Amino acid sequence: AAAETLAPVIEAGAFFDCEVLEVRHYTDTLFSFRTARPQSFRFRTGEFVMIGLAGEGKPTLRAYSLAGPSWDDALEFYSIKVEDGALTSRLKHIRPGDRVLVGRKPTGTLVLDALLPGKRLFLLSTGTGVAPFASIVREPDVYARYDQVILTHTCRTAAELAYSHELVAGLKDDPLVGEIAPEKLVYFSSVTREDGPQTGRITDLIQSGLFFKSIQQARFDPEQDRVMICGSLAMLEELKTIFEELGFTEGSNARPGSFVVEKAFSGDGI
């Protein structure tokens, strides 16, 4: 077929037109996929980029975190499937050999350079907010900068934790961080709408102290700890208040601080 003769990456104006290499479905509402990577495409670990599907008229574009490591020769994305969603109602049907548009200008605040130096790095996520952290925990520089990296992922159900579970389980086989990540990374997951070994929102588990008990670590210290937060707006706002009350300051690319936040999606949530 004609599609088989296309190059893995074609330049298309402000976008790259990239071949889909692999798709994995986790639940009715979650999947991940990998695409060919343009040779000239560079991003900083933790950034996001606009992606979309070509069609009739203007393509529908949405922000997506680059979930794979920055050194990989493919790009990885982790996605929601929104019922009737302009992009994802189509995107969820992609298969290897299909094409996805990837913007040329990655950006974002969940980058190491937006944080001051520190000892422990906390990566706090809910839902698809874990996507940027899937990139960060595979970045060798993270383990050079921090003594410990603590990744948290909270979802409604255990099935929705599959992506982060597999990610963390696979780190020991990673070509670059396979030795160091198992030594330095702590993974904490919880569910909020069914029973499990750990239940509850991360905000509540922090406030009650159960989080620290469970990971067997000291409470937050603004002098030594650095924090990245990615989830719904409500989750970001609650955690921001918690950290500001503890004396943490919000950082940005222009002015590094002790914590940074980014919305996992816009809108009220469903």
Ligand code: FAD
């Ligand atoms: P939309 O019309 O965009 O969304 C419809 C509604 O669905 C939204 O109003 C919201 O209530 C809900 N919704 C949208 N996205 C999500 C989500 N991820 N989780 C829960 N509810 C959601 N989405 C990803 O799946 N993976 C990512 O890595 C990702 N990174 C993002 C980074 C940034 C900085 C931003 C702003 C958004 C990101 N999103 C991500 C959301 C993404 O841009 C789209 O909203 C999503 O793909 C759905 O697109 P849609 O056109 O199908 O529905």
Ligand code: A2P
């Ligand atoms: P809950 O089930 O108690 O609402 P969603 O699927 O709605 O995007 O939520 C993803 C996860 O984020 C769920 O476990 C949800 O818990 C949790 N969550 C929702 N709002 C907040 C908040 N304000 N602070 C912390 N966690 C939240």
